[in-house]
Amino acid sequence: MSKVKFYSGENVPLEMHKVRIIQKLDLVPIDRRLQAIKEAGNNTFLLKNRDIFLDMLTDSGVNAMSDQQLAAMMVADDSYAGSESFTRLENKIEEIFGMKYFLPVHQGRAAENIISKVYVTPGSYVPMNYHFTTTKAHIVLNGGTVEEYITEEGLKFNSDNPFKGNMDTAALQGLIDRVGASKIAYVRVETGTNLIGGQPHSLANLREVSGICKKNGLKLVFDASLLADNLHFIKTREDACKNKSIREITREISDLCDIIYFSARKLGCARGGGICSRTQDDYMKMRELVTLYEGFLTYGGMSVREIEAMTVGLDETMDENMINQGPQFIEFVVNELHKAGVPVITPAGGLGAHINAGAFVSHLPQTEYPAGALAAALYLVGGIRGMERGSISEQRDADGNETYANMELLRLAAPRRVFTLSQMKFVVDRIIWLYQNRELIGGLKFVEEPKMLRFFFGKLEGTTGWHEKLVAKFKADFGDSL
C-alpha cells in the first residue's frame, strides 16, 4: 500500500484488499440521536448499535476478518479436550514468537487476571510504560501498585517523536534502586500504548528495558494486544529495522520477553486471547488458573472457530500489507484534522485518531469531563461513536477523590479494514464543524457512578442545556441533512 505512488502526488492510503461482504448502515435523524445519547447517560458505551452510523468505539473484536480466516473457521475441530484447532494455534504461536508454552484465555483481561493473581503480591510494584484500564484494575485488586514510566515525550500532545510509547529506562532503574528488585512483581511493556494515543515503542527501547530486567533478575511481561500497529511503526520509523521483515522484528521482540499476553480481539482480528511463556515454570504457575477461570487448556473459554480464526489472523499479522491499512487510515484522519487546526495527538499512532479534548473544549474544566462531553457531542452531530479516554476512564483513589487523567482524549478507533475513505472524510467533516461550534459544548456530571471501571456503565447528564443548543445550530447549518 505505502509503496504505491499516485501520479497526482496525493498521499492516499490505498487498500490492498477488496470487500466482499457488507453490512448496511443507517444514520438516524439528529432528534433521535439526541434522545439516544440522553438515554445512554451521555456514555457512548451505553448506546445501541441501531442508533449508530460509524462505530469507532473500539477495534476490539470488530476488525474485519479475511476470507482465509472465515474459511478456517469451517474446519474447526470441536472437542472439550485435545482439539486439533488448539494444536494448530499452539504451533503457530511457537513459530511466530518462539515461545514453547501457550495458555488460551477468552480475552485480554482474562490474561491480566491470571498474570496478576500469580505474580502480583500485596505491596509489590509493577513498573510499565503506561497502564491500560483493565490492567491497572487487576494489579490494584491484587494489592500491587502501578508505576508509570512513559518518557516525557509520551505525554506531550504534539511532538515529532516517532516512539512516544517508549519507557523511561532511567526511571525504571531508579525504582529498582529505591525499592529493590524483590519488591517488583514484573516489568510490563505495552506495545502500541493504548491510553496515550496508540503510540509505539521502538525495538531499541524494548532492548534496553529487557537488559535492565535481565541484570536485575526481573521478568519482562509484554502486552502484545496492539502489536500489529507497533510492528508497522517499527518497520517504517526505526532506521535499524527498515530492512527487516515483520516476522524478524516480531521474533526480535519476543526474544526479549519472558511472558507475552494479548487480546486476540485486537491482535489477529479474532475474539479471544492468550498467554505465551518461555519457561515451564511460568506455564505451570498459571495453568491451574486457566482451568479455573477460563476453561480447559485446549480452549480457554474460546470457541474453536475463533481459535482457527486466530491462528490464521496471527499469521496474516506477519504480512505488512495486511496490517498497514489501519495506521495509514488513522494517519489520513489525523493529518486532515491537524491541517484544519483541530487539536489531535501527533504523530498519528495506531488504534485510532485521538482528539485532544482538553484543548478542543478548553472552556470546560476537568471536573466537567471534557473528553466525555466531546464524545457525546460528536455522536450527536454525526452518529459517530467514539470512546472517552480521559478522567471518566480513571477511577477514584482510596479516599474517594477524583484522579484526573494526564490526557483528556476522545479516541476514534479505526477497526481494521472496516471503513472506507469516504466514511473517514465524513468523520473529519463533522469534527471540523464541531470544532468551529465548540463553544456550544457544555460539561457533564455523574448521575450514576459505579465504583469500578465506571466508564463502562456510569451515567452522566449535561451541566447545562447544551445538547439542545448544539442540535439547533446543526439544523440551522445542515438543514434537513442527516
Ligand SMILES: Cc1ncc(COP(=O)(O)O)c(C=O)c1O
Ligand atoms: C493494551 C491492551 N491490553 C489489554 C486489553 C484488554 O483486552 P480485552 O478487551 O480483550 O479484555 C486491551 C483492550 O483494549 C488493550 O488495549
